[in-house]
Amino acid sequence: MTTATWTTEPPVRRGPGSFLAVRDLTVEFTTEDGVVRAVDGLSFDLEKGTTLGIVGESGSGKSVTSLSILGLHDPSTTTITGEIWLEDQELVSADRAVMERLRGNRVAMVFQDPLTALSPYHTVGRQIAETYRRHKGGSKREARERAIEMLKRVGIPQPHLRVDDYPHHFSGGMRQRAMIAMALVCDPDLLIADEPTTALDVTVQAQILDLLKELQQQTGMAVILITHDLGVVANTASEVLVMYAGRAVERGTVREVLREPRHPYTWGLLGSMPSLRSPVDVPLRPVRGTPPSLLAPPPGCPFHPRCDYVDVAGRELCTRERPVLTPETGHADACHLAPEDKRRLAPERRTDRKERA
């Protein structure tokens, strides 16, 4: 291609049309033991103003997915393929300058443990103000005012005093509030919250989730909420993506997935919840067996070593052929069971819970 072509006809690419569209995302880490495929052909969409809950056991690739969106993986050990579209911007191939302008500005992140995720060396106010100045400019004074305003918004008492405190002066819940203030200081379009309540006390967890929900309603941003807990999803998300071994095994609206779960793994997750009425969780260890090795995942359906329905769907099929997520849109699952079997075998008690969804 000549220079002339470039200048007259800039190569415009258009995304698939959703606000956020992840297409066939695969993330591999090169380790001493071999290549770990932590995310394998993941696709999903997200619209503004909605919340996508990503659930799955530990190690299913939830964090790796979210870090990929912000481009936070170490490029020297990570291979990422596929596409991540944020409106018209593709992020996997974007260069560093583009990503730096995007991070903290259009896309922000709240991490699991606010104690380690906030810098112990800088005041809370400075950490918030710094993000603001980086992206919106303005004087130190203005940024500080903005930081105080944000602290107030996330419910920190006496924000004009607490702004000069260090994170170790804050309680766990307040730290997470500060973290959220920092994430929202530039009014992002997309907020990724990676298990934002796991490190907190049970009573504080609900407060933080309520805060996130409220802030989303105020700002209309899109939210990805990563959690172990389907109870949290039921209360806060509009859509769910269930992940297993780096793949999406079920996807749909909260209503669909909680009312008519189709994948045996989702059944297992739901079965572990004592009651959907309580928003706070017991840790998920629902399904028998352990998550598969990502170095050498089982052939066919990655869930088959732990699945109780292999013989119903056909052992040959489950151990040889990898089920794909179908249909392409709407409520979808990746399981070889026949549709009527999925309906028939879904644990009975699911139905009396639809009210919550």
Next chain:
Amino acid sequence: MLAFLTRRTIGAVITLLIIAAATFFLFFAVPADPARLACGKVCPPELLEQARRNLGLDAPVWEQFVAWLAGLVVGRDYEGLGHCPAPCLGYSFVNREPVLETILDRLPLTLSLTFGAAVFFLLFGVGAGVVAALRRGRPLDKIASVASLIGASVQIYFVGTLAMYFLVYQWQILDRPQYIPLTEDPIGWAYGLLLPWLVLSLIFTANYTRITRSTMVEQLSEDFVRTATAKGLPRRTVVTRFALRGTLIPVVTIFGVDLGSLIGGAIITETTFGLQGIGRLALRAVTDSDLPMLMATVLLAAAAIVVFSIIVDILYAVIDPRVRLS
């Protein structure tokens, strides 16, 4: 902070008192007689007695120690030499010069040597460590680790002597190290001390590179460093303002120790490079049984070590707000 300083100062004074007393009494436990040295080769008993009285060695040892201490605090009168105002370190047994003046005369050299070298090895060491951490596993990292291995395994008198031999005498690239006061001629000052600075850096840099690299690698994988990146801060800011901050803590720790040992161990450096600083004074004080000079140099070295350890503790609190001085 004030309470901390008070407490540490009291501790430091006690430490120094113990060191002073130990040095003083040990001096008299050694069979060398300074009066005999002062008196000369052929020394009749009356003259020896006279010399002993002149040097103040006729009183009991503990009385002498008290007199020495009193001189330090309130000053002291000397027969024939007049009043010596506080802080009085006495007069040299050898040339009857006031010790304090001699020390103050030589101190700039030792300080120039130490702090000049410190600037070099801090910059080289921490710089190389940061680069190595950022380019982990790549050629630059490997070069740095080999270089630090070499540096860590050599000694001042070995490299220093080799450097003197080749650079100064054989190839005549540099002049013999010399001390020109900074205020007189800054370029001459730096040029005169360049060789010892480089040799000291070669030896000390290694440690800083190693510690900086390993701590930096840890810090770079900390959550809060990732958060800084996730906020959109440029890589440079993330490295210098976030990752480097925690790296400074171990660096400051060894820096305090190294500075103390450089001043305390100035004998080796100064002897190797033929410079006349505090170290040489100390050495001569020992061979001449020059008690006042010996006390002064030992105390100075001890004070340097004690003071640096207090400064290091203060720096911890400056670097990391979670550290409480108490």
